[in-house]
Amino acid sequence: DTGVSQNPRHKITKRGQNVTFRCDPISEHNRLYWYRQTLGQGPEFLTYFQNEAQLEKSRLLSDRFSAERPKGSFSTLEIQRTEQGDSAMYLCASSSKSPQETQYFGPGTRLLVL
Amino acid sequence: AQSVTQLGSHVSVSEGALVLLRCNYSSSVPPYLFWYVQYPNQGLQLLLKYTSAATLVKGINGFEAEFKKSETSFHLTKPSAHMSDAAEYFCAVEGGNDYKLSFGAGTTVTVRA
Numbered sequence: 166d167t168g169v170s171q172n173p174r175h176k177i178t179k180r181g182q183n184v185t186f187r188c189d190p191i192s193e194h195n196r197l198y199w200y201r202q203t204l205g206q207g208p209e210f211l212t213y214f215q216n217e218a219q220l221e222k223s224r225l226l227s228d229r230f231s232a233e234r235p236k237g238s239f240s241t242l243e244i245q246r247t248e249q250g251d252s253a254m255y256l257c258a259s260s261s262k263s264p265q266e267t268q269y270f271g272p273g274t275r276l277l278v279l
Numbered sequence: 280a281q282s283v284t285q286l287g288s289h290v291s292v293s294e295g296a297l298v299l300l301r302c303n304y305s306s307s308v309p310p311y312l313f314w315y316v317q318y319p320n321q322g323l324q325l326l327l328k329y330t331s332a333a334t335l336v337k338g339i340n341g342f343e344a345e346f347k348k349s350e351t352s353f354h355l356t357k358p359s360a361h362m363s364d365a366a367e368y369f370c371a372v373e374g375g376n377d378y379k380l381s382f383g384a385g386t387t388v389t390v391r392a
Contacts, residue, residue: 169322198379205288207369207382208323221379256322268380270315270322 167191169271171257177277178247185243186274190259197240198268199232201225202254214240215262247278281306281374285383293391298342298357300386302370305351311373312353313380314344316366323369329353340364365390 170189178184190197195216200208211230212222216237226232229247234240244251254275258268286301304310311330315323327338334346340363344355353370367387371380 171322196378200380205384207371207385208380210379210381213379258323267313267325267328270324272320272322275320 169257169259169269171255171271171274173274174272175275175277177279179279180247180249182247183243183245184247184276185241186255186257186276188240188242188257188259188271190239190257191269194259194261194269195237196260196262196266196268197234198258198260199240199242200256200258202256202273203252208256211242244276247276249278252276252278281308281310281372281381283312283370283372283381283383285368285370285386287386288384289387289389291389291391292360294362295359298355298360298364298388300355300368300370300388302344302353302355302383303351304353304370304372306372306374308374312344312346313371313373314338314342314353314355315369315371315382317369317385318366326355326368360388360390362390362392364388 172187198213199211202208214234229245232242254273256273257271260266260268283304313328314326327336329346337343342357367385369385370383
């Protein structure tokens with residue numbers, strides 16, 4: 166069990182550029198979640214997948230954000246036309262199918278938009 | 280909708296002293312409750328979770344939490360703080376089939392030698 170991995174760990178970009186983050190969940194987990202954490206706050210839910218299906222999206226996920234999970238394995242989160250307000254830690258988590266199953270978090274990708 | 284409130288954004292304790300972190304929840308359905316710990320520049324690690332079995336839940340690193348429905352609370356305690364407990368702690372709630380976690384704002388713990 167190698168845990169949830171995320172790449173890159175850090176990303177610095179200029180306003181207006183597009184960025185893409187990758188998350189590799191624990192291999193047997195069919196649920197995958199994205200959260201955003203700003204400084205001094207708890208993580209906020211963005212979206213989640215069950216296998217390859219995106220089942221829920223938060224209102225925080227504007228049309229500049231898109232997430233995919235092709236083949237139900239790894240997932241990508243893309244932000245188009247980045248804004249300074251997008252600067253945050255983006256966390257990925259995975260879990261098995263049952264409710265109340267533990268969500269295991271990756272180390273996160275810290276994004277800084279200049 | 281589910282939410283949690285963590286009372287106190289910062290707690291400072293002496294090494295060997297009791298650690299008490301407060302969490303109150305709001306949920307329209309029987310909740311599942313979690314405490315996570317986050318070390319600097321790292322992801323979140325589960326300390327313990329309540330899933331409607333025993334109301335007193337024991338977790339890793341000597342932490343435990345008690346679910347009190349009448350007080351809508353799920354406070355986290357550790358009898359004797361260690362320097363390695365210095366971190367940020369988050370309480371979270373999941374409501375039934377909602378799946379997503381709603382987190383509190385977090386409590387930063389500082390341990391004094």
